[in-house]
């Protein structure tokens with residue numbers, strides 16, 4: 001991380017919207033608010049406006065991350081987490097939220113903080129096509145190849161694996 005803050009140009013589409021800021025000196029994310037109130041029924045999603053657009057320096061991107069408090073308290077997630085804000089994007093930053101609570105609606109008031117923006121340097125790569133990739137210890141293993149994943153419905157688990165479905169009730 002650079003020792004000095006990087007300047008990011010910001011435009012407020014709504015004059016009352018607060019400029020995003022870090023709550024604490026060591027924070028990675030600056031909170032974004034919604035400029036429109038919204039109510040989401042269980043399972044419902046919405047694209048919420050934040051009232052700000054930015055111009056990132058070349059070589060940077062910003063990532064819209066969910067807020068853990070909203071997730072833990074209300075079951076609110078972001079459908080596309082983390083959302084990617086390209087350096088060349090000049091439109092309004094929007095947040096695609098979904099209410100994952102199975103029973104309760106969630107209501108956002110104007111200027112409620114709904115997400116957080118993390119700005120990062122990103123590498124530009126050139127994709128070099130080859131016939132064979134170099135070997136590695138992991139090789140093609142993935143998708144749970146090292147274990148520790150949830151056991152599926154009807155299996156017993158108990159090997160340090162989490163369990164889901166009917167297995168949970170059976171314990």
Ligand SMILES: O=c1ccn([C@H]2C[C@H](O)[C@@H](COP(=O)(O)OP(=O)(O)OP(=O)(O)O)O2)c(=O)[nH]1
Nearest residue numbers: 064080082083084085086089092093094095096
């Ligand atoms: O959560 C998000 C994600 C994206 N964007 C904006 C900024 C980003 O630069 C642009 C495009 O995003 P992305 O590339 O993820 O979407 P896409 O579906 O691939 O659209 P496009 O074809 O415009 O690239 O939309 C947001 O405002 N919020």
Ligand SMILES: [Mg+2]
Nearest residue numbers: 084085086089
């Ligand atoms: Mg895209």
